[in-house]
Amino acid sequence: MSVLTIKDVTKIFPAGNVVAVDTFSLDVADGELVCLLGPSGSGKSTLLRMVGGFERPTGGLIQIDGEDITHLPPEKRPTGMVFQSHALWTHMNVFKNLAFGLKLRRLPPDEIKNKVDAVLELVGLGGYGNRHVSQLSGGQQQRVALARSLVLEPKILLLDEPFASLDQHLRERLREEVRDIQQRLGITTLFVTHGQDEALSMADRIVVMRNGRTEQIDRPDVVYREPKTPFVAGFIGTMNLIEGTVSNGVFEHGGFRVDMPVVDGPATLAVRPEALDIEAAEPGQARVHRVTDFGTHGLVDLDLSDGVRLKSMVSHPDLFKAGQGVTLKPRAVAAYRNDAQIYRS
Structure with a gap:
């Protein structure tokens, strides 16, 4: 079981005293995919980075399976994050990109190879281990970035607008593939996007954010058909x-x-x-x-x-x-x- 609990989390940036996230609370159930949706500046990416350990909350509590991870560094958290920019090492081939984190855990070479081969098959890149990152298309690079997070077997998968830099047709195909993989693995996932189509097609629940706060949390069909505020009504669809x-x-x-x-x-x-x-x-x-x-x-x-x-x-x-x-x-x-x-x- 992997359950994410966010309770009264706040993030204030000292420069200008900007409140990016304001007493935000959310429970993500085991195996659930929840989408954080909102305009630029709504606090969704800041919130995701706090869950991943890349930003430190000003206040509040973040738990995974009841364990307080609020102040743990990223490498100590059972989370895997996929960034919009892929963040791959271009001087390494695909295999070495995926194996890097496993080597830090001092796993035996045979086990590393088996895990890397398995996750490449999972994301549709079987046999690509020896390819250099520069030889891959944008969609393939994003699959490698996803595989690099999944190979570490995280309890919580964090996706920060991973398809934003891709063209529309590739974006649509990849989001279907990622949703299929997420459901097959049953991995608890928090997904950030400003694309309404992505949220409506992928999420079990959507969290509509505005000015660091929650406007509405509901299933996609409810958010679309029964918006609770005029902001949600105007923002969705x-x-x-x-x-x-x-x-x-x-x-x-x-x-x-x-x-x-x-x-x-x-x-x-x-x-x-x-x-x-x-x-x-x-x-x-x-x-x-x-x-x-x-x-x-x-x-x-x-x-x-x-x-x-x-x-x-x-x-x-x-x-x-x-x-x-x-x-x-x-x-x-x-x-x-x-x-x-x-x-x-």
């Missing part, structure tokens, strides 16, 4: 956010009205493009600005009378053209006030 006012049970922004049985006052309406149906009408509540055909679906950019831009996903983009008037028919909405959800349909 594409969301139409409309500022308006609720009066007598009706939300209104210009000519756009939605029934909403909540207390009168200002509100932010949130509706996904796939939940915003449109129909041609004159003069309509909005006008088509642009139609983009993606083959599998269309995306229609809409302008309200005051210039607010909305998006609607349609199955037949050929039915709409720029300048056309349309009516808006949201099928599912949420509303927020004072940074909290007040309504969901």
Whole structure:
């Protein structure tokens, strides 16, 4: 069993008295893959580096299987970290990169060879031991970086935006491979990314971070469909956010009205493009600005009378053209006030 516990961890950088992580708590279960997701500066990489021992917390507690590792150096922790930059030794071949840590543990040569060969097979690089790092593609180098962490058999695997420097198709393929490997090994994993697709496709749970704190912790489908704050609603996927006012049970922004049985006052309406149906009408509540055909679906950019831009996903983009008037028919909405959800349909 490998369980990671982070309790009230804080990191304050003395220069400028910057609070990078603010009383953050999280439990990662045995075999679980949890993704830290947030914009640049949200504290996710700093938090990961504190778990790995590369940053020292200002306060709080970090435990693995109940053992306090808060102040242990990286080499004393049962963690393996994969960096965005690969951090491979270019003067060594693949085998020597992987064997280095095992040699420090004074393992017999035969055992080292067996472990290195096995982990290279695991990451799809069987027979690459004698290749020099400079002879490998970016994707292969990232596999070697992953293998170098896995060969040490860590209790906790830490991934710090490992696919950020790769092209889209390679990134998609590698994240599928890494997820398959993680599930086969059952290794507890903490993964940092600012890519929503990576978080939604890989994670058992997503931790959305903002300003060093947690905005929401939930399964990917819950974070997408039931965002608890307007920040999460706007950050995960594409969301139409409309500022308006609720009066007598009706939300209104210009000519756009939605029934909403909540207390009168200002509100932010949130509706996904796939939940915003449109129909041609004159003069309509909005006008088509642009139609983009993606083959599998269309995306229609809409302008309200005051210039607010909305998006609607349609199955037949050929039915709409720029300048056309349309009516808006949201099928599912949420509303927020004072940074909290007040309504969901």
